[in-house]
Amino acid sequence: MDTxxxxxxxxxxxxESERFHDLVNRHTGPLWSTIRGSVSNVEDAREILQETWMxxxxxxxxxxxxxxxxxxxxxxxxxxxxxxxxxxxxxEAEPNEGLDRFPDEAREGAAERAExxxxxxxxxxxxxGLPPRQRQVLDLRLNHELSHAEIASVLGISAESxxxxxxxxxxxxxxxxxxxxxxxx
Amino acid sequence: xxNRTGCERVVGRLDRFLxxxxxxxxxxxxxxxxxxxxxxxxxxxxxxKELARVRAALSGRPEEIEIALSLVHAxxxxxxxERAVPRYRLRIVARRALVPLLTAAAALLVLSLMRWTxxxxxxxxxxxxxxxxxxxxxxxxxxxxxxxxEAK
Numbered sequence: 528m529d530t531x532x533x534x535x536x537x538x539x540x541x542x543e544s545e546r547f548h549d550l551v552n553r554h555t556g557p558l559w560s561t562i563r564g565s566v567s568n569v570e571d572a573r574e575i576l577q578e579t580w581m582x583x584x585x586x587x588x589x590x591x592x593x594x595x596x597x598x599x600x601x602x603x604x605x606x607x608x609x610x611x612x613x614x615x616x617x618x619e620a621e622p623n624e625g626l627d628r629f630p631d632e633a634r635e636g637a638a639e640r641a642e643x644x645x646x647x648x649x650x651x652x653x654x655x656g657l658p659p660r661q662r663q664v665l666d667l668r669l670n671h672e673l674s675h676a677e678i679a680s681v682l683g684i685s686a687e688s689x690x691x692x693x694x695x696x697x698x699x700x701x702x703x704x705x706x707x708x709x710x711x712x
Numbered sequence: 713x714x715n716r717t718g719c720e721r722v723v724g725r726l727d728r729f730l731x732x733x734x735x736x737x738x739x740x741x742x743x744x745x746x747x748x749x750x751x752x753x754x755x756x757x758x759x760x761k762e763l764a765r766v767r768a769a770l771s772g773r774p775e776e777i778e779i780a781l782s783l784v785h786a787x788x789x790x791x792x793x794e795r796a797v798p799r800y801r802l803r804i805v806a807r808r809a810l811v812p813l814l815t816a817a818a819a820l821l822v823l824s825l826m827r828w829t830x831x832x833x834x835x836x837x838x839x840x841x842x843x844x845x846x847x848x849x850x851x852x853x854x855x856x857x858x859x860x861x862e863a864k
Contacts, residue, residue, distance in 0.1 A: 544792055544795065545792065547788060547792075548785060548788060551781070551784050551785060551788060552781070555777065555780060555781050555784060556771065556772060556777050557771070559772045559776065559777050559780045559781075560770055560771050560772035560777075563772055563776065564770075569776070572780070573779075573780055573783055576780050576783075576784060577783060577784055577787050580784050580787070580788065581787060581788075581791060584788065584791060646765055647765065647768050647769050648769075650765045650766060650768070650769035651769045654766065654769055654770065665766065665770070666770050668731075669763065669766055669767050669770055670767065670770040670771060675733075690733065693731070694727050694728070694731075697727050697763075697766075698727070700762070700766060701759075701762060
């Protein structure tokens with residue numbers, strides 16, 4: 528899968544509409560995590576994800592820099608999240624509120640796997656305890672691998688602010704001891 | 713064992729080192745230190761593992777992604793079909809519209825041609841009109857002045 532986003536976009540615009548599925552396969556994972564982390568209801572998250580892709584499909588010809596597809600998709604989805612929050616009177620900037628709401632998984636498996644899962648769950652709770660902006664930046668940097676300049680563009684902040692939020696988040700996660708006070712069960 | 717200042721400097725900006733946010737010179741300098749300092753190298757490894765855990769925590773649950781993905785693909789298929797249908801419909805509509813359009817064009821052509829025929833002109837100004845093998849009928853209330861020759 529070496530085709531770049533730009534090449535795929537060009538092919539879709541050139542008439543190979545079905546290649547849009549490839550873009551969906553490529554970007555849905557990180558996109559889903561961000562959306563899921565921004566809304567508490569899984570159905571809402573699914574609707575937002577679908578709407579994001581449908582809008583992207585309809586407006587693909589308006590994408591000026593196909594290489595920046597990822598941040599464009601994020602902008603669409605974060606706008607949709609904001610719209611939904613506004614409509615429902617949810618306080619702005621509550622991304623990743625869904626992180627600590629993932630359903631419990633009772634699975635068979637090795638103790639090692641269970642331990643890893645515990646670690647991941649523990650980390651999810653610590654991330655959920657971060658301020659909203661720091662969580663957002665952390666997600667865009669590590670999950671979507673956006674540069675600070677791209678994060679700045681998506682969130683409407685400066686690249687310096689993106690950096691500051693990111694390093695603060697990383698430091699907090701390192702110093703957090705996953706105490707019961709940070710847990711939101 | 714490295715000097716304390718060097719370790720402090722490297723550990724102090726280790727997050728930036730991992731983020732690739734240092735200048736090329738700084739990055740190379742710290743990388744050199746990390747090569748030879750076991751203590752700092754351990755700290756680097758610990759932070760790398762921690763970042764991997766953060767990444768894992770940030771990524772969604774595979775089963776949730778799978779469901780979401782299938783829903784998006786299904787919606788996209790529908791949209792692709794919808795896109796195909798209007799084009800097909802457009803062709804049908806175009807074909808259906810073609811008949812009245814051609815009829816109208818033909819009527820316009822006939823009318824414009826008639827302007828250049830004796831029928832299209834004001835026949836009252838014609839001093840001599842011959843209509844061989846034509847039957848002339850006049851609307852009620854109108855009259856035709858002049859002499860008409862019988863068709864032979």
